[in-house]
Amino acid sequence: MTPDTLALTEQLVSQASVTPDDGGCQALLIQHLEPLGFVSETIDSGPDDFRVHNLWALRPARSGAKTLVFAGHTDVVPTGPLDQWQSPPFVPTHRDGHLYGRGTSDMKTSLAAFVVATREFLAAQPQSRLGIGFLLTSDEEGPAKDGTVVVCRMLQARAQAVDYCIVGEPTSVERTGDMIKNGRRGTMGGKLTVKGVQGHIAYPHLAKNPIHLAAPALAELTGVVWDQGNAFFPPTTWQISNIHGGTGASNVIPGTVVVDFNFRFSTESTPESLQSRLTEVLDRHGLDYDIAWTVGGLPFLTPPGVLVDAVRSAILAETGLETQLSTTGGTSDGRFIAQICPQVVELGPPNATIHKLNECVALADIEPLKNIYRRVLENLEAQARA
Template sequence: MAAVTAPDPVELAQRLIRCPSVTPAEGGALDELETVLGGLGFRCTRLTFTEPGTADVANLYARIGTGSPHIAFAGHTDVVPVGDTAAWSVDPFGGQRVGDEVIGRGAVDMKGAIAAFVAAVGRLLEERGGDPGGSISFLITGDEEGPSINGTRKLLEWMQAEGEQPEMCVVGEPTSEAALGDTIKVGRRGSLTARLTVHGTQGHTAYPHKADNPVHHLTRALRRLIDEPIDDGSSHFEPSQLQITSVDVGNPAHNVIPASATATLNVRFNDRHTSDHVLGWIRARVHAETTNFELTPRISGESFLSPPGALTDALAAAVQEVTGRTPALGTGGGTSDARFIKDLCPVAELGLRNATAHQVDERTTTQELRELCAIDHAALRRLLAP
């Protein structure tokens, strides 16, 4: 096999940050990765998925090797908008290095982790003369920060149709809290948003007996929902949480009892529930206050736990080797594309510190980029045959 040269994780992270890939735009980030991975010997396939009513999304699948074990890395190059550009200390898409920090949108979530894993793979291939000792693949999507319709889910469907079956997968989401590698995510809470609309009878505030005030019913129902815990947690998950994110009556008149009132609820639920169970729990408590209501849900994902095993053992040992830390196996935070991948193979998430994700001056350090690269490299050496 031809000799390969591993990219530098810091320089690659900077190049990726310079691609303005605000979801769902590709912004040149997949072009950059395809060039680098192709140079390492990967077979790269670009896939654009579509669906009516949504933006087309470009994705990248790349693989080297044909044998087992097959280790996959999943990530996203799309980023959230920068917000007020004037509030940044640097160009958010400049990929600028300031002292020991790399600052820019996507530095943490999650172009830095992609760069670290690519560099780790390059280092492994350098050591092994281009033969990984199995197979390594990259699943890179462009809509994780968006509706997640034309990205990972459809990429996984394509992989299954093509017989591309990883045996385990690392997702590069920023899981670390106080220090790099202190947390590996082995599951995620489920998430649903529900719009609750309570109907009443419009009328004059001077004659309330001739009306039926939906705001009163709604507020009593909301009090029930927030006063009663959904559960007290489980062995791997914290208690499920319901948050009221909006209450809207849309009534400009002070002397009119409105005809309806609406609230928006978000629930992050653990593995003791399905989304249907949570919706049933909500309906029962609202029904105790009024029968004249509608509940319109949108399910972001179900809760899941990917049981600890060979993958988490290798990642934890690698973190210990590089940093001296023993990572916790956690399930907190928001959703990620791991919720789709868990149906294909065991999955675990490990990435940079998440303190500045989605913030102005999102940043990481060159030291942590290099340490994450070393962790990924150490894990690959354990998972792939020498």
């Protein structure tokens, strides 16, 4: 194994880059990309106390060829209790065949593999027609309001073509390449406030308990079948996350109850259809209520086609694995990129330790990941020349 991918991963892990701090990671990557012919732009966004760093770097397509974008994030989640780490989280450490450190799996190994794969590809094919871009942010693990979405709007305003995108999220389970995400469910939250009348608990006839009023409707909502899903998505789910009610006193009927809930929805449903069906239940139960809705992201899907086939072929050639397509898990920045790019796939190392204490990646997974990315570039280049 050449040390390039591992060495760059270790350099990135050494940069403490907890959201929204980039820790100098993007500047380091620019140093590697610009000698390869990339033109880099830094796009900062957000308030002074939460300044987000974004990077757009492009090596333009030639002769009308397509453009592939590698997308990811340089920020990481907080470390948690330092005394529970077996080695310092921002000191890359080898132990038991693994590289330990915050961000090793999520997702600095992918970033290093992106860069080294691109360098190897261009060294072998310096006259490549394929356009290659890098879209990186330091606001994926945070609110995600000033990161990838800002760059996507900029690219859309410029009419910059983005034909294919690989997001380096850790998607694998046991071995690199055994699972990729070819879509993600949408997410929509709601804050439901059911109104009653506050009163003394000993005189319930003089009050209206909103918890009692809401309970039958909530029970009905837990049993609703929102859709059946489809060949790529599981059925839409609805879950209550929090219920807040009461004054803190045990002898007071509350005047309101607040219920936080979330939909994770497939392409078989829309925010509008789900909102309509939920409010129909509340109205039928005669509740006096308000709802504040938040759509965190729409579902997206990349069916088998040019990009999925290129990725599948690359994984099979490198690892011998027939990769599994999946749309499970949480959200990613793929939801923003899918608004400007018709084909988006997520592919990265195993995710068993992401966001955990003692996060790590197997050393044996690093070089195959880089090789898979390089093979994808080769497959798309062949497509461009066909």
